[in-house]
Amino acid sequence: MAPLWMYLAVAAALFSLGVFGVLSRRNAVAILMSVELMLNAVNINLVAFWRYSETGTDLLLNGYAFTAFVLIVAAAEAAVGLAIIITVYRNRRSVIPEQAVALKG
Amino acid sequence: MELNAVTIGFAVFTIFTLGGGFGVVTTRNLFQGTIWLMVSLFGVAGYFILLSAPFLAAVQILVYIGAIAILITFAVMLTRSVTRIKARYVRLIPSFIGSLVLFLILLLGITIPIFGGQLPESAPEYVATTRELGTALVDENGFVVPFMLASVLLTAAMIGAIFIARDENA
């Protein structure tokens, strides 16, 4: 069994990749994909901590269940996010978030 | 570290996860980016198996490769001009430095556990099963409230997304 820190290191690297993508990519769909990377890095951490934690009676399922909830949130985020991107594209012919400024004060 | 199935698996999944992630943030073509994302998330599913959570791994594949990949592809095709954008990046250098610094800080936090005791080296023997998760999900003292909230969230997401994406003129 690989020790816990290895999982955490991979998750940290994946999270940083996601952050890099979110900050630097121009395209909204690419940004969304980078967000998915970040969420999955978090999921690796959650499952790893869950697996390695001392199994107290109350904590038995917390990490496990929490990962499932993160999965659901990620899916909902993708669905709504992509729908917004499609609509913005339809109205403004652009997928670059900096150009969607209609609601800016 | 000895060479056995777990370490080989760990190495392979690390290549998948990080290589896929690298592909996502660098590729020019968004369809290929989606495939890279799936490679990366497949690696994450592999980690779940190594961490004795096969149910989460199966669900990860079902949700991401089965559904979200398809959805992203559809969205890429709907916003087609995106594949022809010449400039891939904005603020390339600052974001690169920023994320590198973030990675180093995270790595420091992991390797030098200043925020607590030593990280555990080995995992306990007992692993929870899917049945226990199911029981806990609908238990008054368990996760029944988040369980219901998840349903509300999904319903809201579906209604909202349909409302947004529907083309009124068509």
Added chain:
Amino acid sequence: MDELCTGLCRLMVDSGADAGLAQFLSLLVGVLLVSGVPLLTVILLIWIERKVAARIQDRIGPNRVGPIGLMQTFADLLKLLGKEDITPTSADRWLYNAAPLVSFASVVLIWAVVPFTPFHYGVDLEIGALFFVAVASFGTLAIMVAGWASNNKYALLGAFRVVSLLVSYEVPLVFALLVPVLLAGSMSMLDIVNAQTGMWFVVLSPLAFVIFYVSSQAETGRAPFDLIEAESELVAGFNIEYSGMKFGMFFAAEFLHVFTNGILMALLFFGGWLGPLYYESPLIAFAWLGLKGGVIYLTTLWLRNTVPRLRIDQIMAFNWKFLVPLSIANLIFISAALKVMQEIGWAPRDMIGAGFGELVPTTVVLLLINGAMIIYLLGILRKRGQEARRESQATRAALAHAAADQGAA
């Protein structure tokens, strides 16, 4: 293959082999044995399919190569080996070549969790039933990749249609799959079969079986859902640019998928290897499973060769407005009735180990519920059919009227 592996392992370790290597080799032998079953059957399946299709269409079918044409598949294989393999210049080479491999592998991988007899199986995963649904999603992605990587408009259009068809029919499929999982209280394929010792699940919920059957017919892209190969509209669909062996792999994957679905239905709803004398010998158990799976497989071929293709709007409406609500309602009614009966003590808490006698009240109640639903549904379908017929008659009358007017003028 568990016993075999331990046996083989011990043999190798005893004769002085490295323990890790011995374990790996015995694992490899297990994999080859289990995957050998689908790979050998697919060769036979192609012949069976052609022969059955020919009989239904009043032809003889392949009968020249070998006795009753049995060697036809090998002849085809040789022909495909000699075919030139064309990759379009504008294709995305990596993805173009990977798609047929993934497509075939996704079907073969399902067999890892298929138990052949009570004692001979590749692996009995805790999440077996979920495993094959998850693995099947690789096939969907492979079709998408094939369509996009060919860089052909027809291929892409075909892929989109097929993928939206596949994902749509996966919803009722999974809801129908939940019924056996719920009845057995386990996702392990072995447990699901063992839970049917008292009563097959097809008797407890015929509707779930019908939904599963229809949606798996759609998942394999067979008529009446054969948008995948709608030759007349899409030239060939997503695989238009593929030639030679790669095209053959898409085809073999489809043939194998149909048979795999037959076996899965036999396991999930018809008690797998359960039948008279199954415990006497693994061979009898295996024969029962093969017989049940084979009969279901033949009915899918029969269906494929007799019904016409539907339009995509009809297919989608049928799925989302009929099959999905039906599968949800079925799950809700079955689970509600069973829970109430468990609470008042009419139904056993655990199907595994429950005898036929214990299950009689459960069976009667669940069958009554399913029967009522079926009668209600037939009423709805009848009304829909009448409406459609009236509509088409009205259009035809209007057209005839218009033509008559024109003739007069």
Added chain:
Amino acid sequence: MNILNEWAFVGLFAVMAPVFPALPIVIAWLFRPRKPNVLKSSTYECGVETIGDTWVQFRVQYYIYGLIFLVFDVEMVFLFPWAVAYNEMSLFGFVAGFLFIFLLTDALFYAWKKNALDWK
């Protein structure tokens, strides 16, 4: 470690599964004739030279079907554990699961009423 042994089998199976279809393709690669020409390896469309990237008139309906599918697929994350634990749970647990499904059905019903399920 038993659970990981099982998955080692699946892992090996997953590695071997693409090898089986790859074998005949590689053999075919050794034997097949190779006479490519420009016309043969051009895109097989309608005879006129293909212009630009692959792109077809794309309907938003594809996305909406994918979206509804996604929501139902994610629902399975909870419904499978629920179904597995069904035999052991009380009436309360069943009602919770029932409400879960019922809410999602609401969303489907909304889509139906808004004609989002029609292929236009």
